[in-house]
Amino acid sequence: MSSVSFLVLVLVLLVTCSEAEPATEFAEASDGGTAQLSCNLTPTHPPDKVSVVLWYRGAQESPIYKYSLKSNRPQHWADASLDNRYFLRVLDDERAVMSISPTKQSDEDVFHCRVDFHKSPTRITHVNLTIVDI
Numbered sequence: 001m002s003s004v005s006f007l008v009l010v011l012v013l014l015v016t017c018s019e020a021e022p023a024t025e026f027a028e029a030s031d032g033g034t035a036q037l038s039c040n041l042t043p044t045h046p047p048d049k050v051s052v053v054l055w056y057r058g059a060q061e062s063p064i065y066k067y068s069l070k071s072n073r074p075q076h077w078a079d080a081s082l083d084n085r086y087f088l089r090v091l092d093d094e095r096a097v098m099s100i101s102p103t104k105q106s107d108e109d110v111f112h113c114r115v116d117f118h119k120s121p122t123r124i125t126h127v128n129l130t131i132v133d134i
């Protein structure tokens with residue numbers, strides 16, 4: 001195999017892998033501080049609108065947080081176990097941030113933000129949250 005075709009093969013593999021499994025982002029917060037987990041809201045086929053944002057924790061099947069734009073006003077729902085410490089803020093058409101405050105050591109986990117659109121395919125952002133002692 002020539003070096004050029006090898007390079008092309010590597011590039012094709014890189015592109016297909018990154019599409020299939022988006023990279024995990026990292027977030028860090030101090031124990032008792034504020035964590036900010038970012039979520040990508042960009043539709044694949046603009047113009048399009050977000051319908052629902054769901055946050056999952058680890059391998060849990062049920063979402064821990066829901067944000068819905070199905071009615072006139074945005075609706076937030078958070079699992080009772082979160083003690084009102086989690087809140088999702090939509091910054092603009094491209095980004096939302098989940099704030100956790102005050103954080104606890106037990107918040108440390110990998111979170112998944114799932115965004116459903118009216119037309120575009122579902123988008124998922126993975127965030128690996130680490131809680132550090134200071």
Ligand SMILES: *[C@@H]1O[C@H](CO)[C@@H](O)[C@H](O)[C@H]1NC(C)=O
Nearest residue numbers: 024026109110127128129130
């Ligand atoms: C999350 O980050 C921690 C610390 O860097 C690492 O040990 C762990 O393997 C990561 N988990 C995943 C699923 O990426």
